Amino acid sequence: MRLDSFITEKFNLKSRTYANRIIKDGLVSVDSKTVTQPSKEIIGTEVVELIKKEAFASFGGEKLKKAIEHFNISVTNKFCVDIGCSNGGFTDCLLKNGASKVIAVDVGECALPNELLCDSRVSFIKFNARNLSLDQTKNPADFVCLDCSFISLKLLLKPVCDVLKEGREAVLLIKPQFEVGKKALSKNGIVTDKKAEEFAVVSIEEFAKNIGFIICGITESPKKDTDKNTEYLLYVKKKTHAIC
Structure with missing residues (x-):
């Protein structure tokens, strides 16, 4: 059996997609050795364990945490939209910083851990963020955060602007x-x-x-490995009367 299928069953994970991602994040060990290949074959005699969790559902939470602290952002009691939620790092960080509601959006299958999906403050929407609008969020957001791959950010800026309240912030x-x-x-x-x-x-x-955005600041994003690409946390605010 594949490792991702094995841990999905053994640990009652939400989905194999989620299992696949935590394996790639280095959070699974086989016979005391970290394994990052979801396709690794397991015969059943191995000792398979989940490595102690990070502070958030994924390392993405550390990225948003840095932005919140560096730019002195408050999300307390705010309605937030997390675009490209993946396995929930940003969403988890928002909740731990007091967000009242989070709409988590991803183009792929839901990979949020059960503890986030079971939280009444969280709603997941499978949707292509290029077409995101108030039709999906229903109400404009107090705060938007975004972490998407394999697409230019320029293609997502208008949807961010569309769902964000005037004068409110995004990372x-x-x-x-x-x-x-x-x-x-x-x-x-x-x-x-x-x-x-x-x-x-x-x-x-x-x-x-x-x-229609004001640039409020930019800083390097934390990264796990020094040989990975440098990424940047852009802090913006939507102008009053902005025409996105």
Whole structure:
């Protein structure tokens, strides 16, 4: 049996998708060794364990935590929208910082852990964020956070603007590896052209300003491994009377 299928059954996880992601995050051990391959075959005699959880449902929570602390953001009693929720790091961080309600949006199958899905403050929507609007959120959000891969952030800025209240804030993760083009990447998807990276970040800031955001700040996002791409937490506020 595959490792992801095995731990889904053994630990009563929400889905194999969630199991797949926590394995890749290095949170599963087989015979005391961390395994990051979901397809690893398990025969049943191995000792398979979940490694002690991080502070949040995933490492993504550490990223949002840094933004909240660095920019002195309060989400207490706020209605929040988490775009690209994946396995719930941002959503978990929002709840632990006092959010009153979180709509968690992802284009893929739900990978939120059970403890988040069972929380009455959390609602999951499987939806392509490129088309997100008030039709899905029903009400404008007090705060939006976003962490999406394999898509340019420029394609998601208008939907963010559409669902955010005027004068309210958002934290958006800029991932240069999905902005710079293939020529600026190594075979492993690492940005090798730093000028292209800088241009991509500035280009996103300018695009955001042009559609109705004020740029309030930017900082590097935490990362687990030093050999991974540098990503950036962009802190913005929607202008009053913004026309997205």
